[in-house]
Amino acid sequence: xxxxxxxxxxxxxxxxxxxxxxxxxxxxxxxxxxxxxxxxxxxxxxxxxxxxxxxxxxxxxxxxxxxxxxxxxxxxxxxxxxxxxxxxxxxxxxxxxxxxxxxxxxxxxxxxxxxxxxxxx
Numbered sequence: 001x002x003x004x005x006x007x008x009x010x011x012x013x014x015x016x017x018x019x020x021x022x023x024x025x026x027x028x029x030x031x032x033x034x035x036x037x038x039x040x041x042x043x044x045x046x047x048x049x050x051x052x053x054x055x056x057x058x059x060x061x062x063x064x065x066x067x068x069x070x071x072x073x074x075x076x077x078x079x080x081x082x083x084x085x086x087x088x089x090x091x092x093x094x095x096x097x098x099x100x101x102x103x104x105x106x107x108x109x110x111x112x113x114x115x116x117x118x119x120x121x
Contacts, residue, residue, distance in 0.1 A: 073116070075111070079110050082112060082114070083101055
């Protein structure tokens with residue numbers, strides 16, 4: 001039911017390209033007339049539109065997972081590999097901040113769909 005609901009609602013959310021268009025992201029020749037503060041606001045609007053689009057996509061995927069519409073290939077996986085993959089994924093928004101992780105060498109594997117996780121790294 002969640003999947004059906006999200007599938008019916010998700011198309012009503014404008015795609016990022018549509019949001020960018022409506023936010024006033026004009027070609028460079030038209031942007032020259034925009035004051036610096038307005039340009040900064042437009043940049044923020046574009047970034048927030050990207051985040052909103054990503055959130056809607058993730059919510060739809062979670063609904064499909066819960067509805068059993070996505071096949072998972074669960075197998076033992078290294079927690080260290082999963083952590084390092086998550087760190088690689090977060091690199092773009094953590095900037096120059098470094099995170100050091102020490103994983104105990106004797107940890108047992110965890111059950112995960114490592115192939116699916118790698119699609120996000």
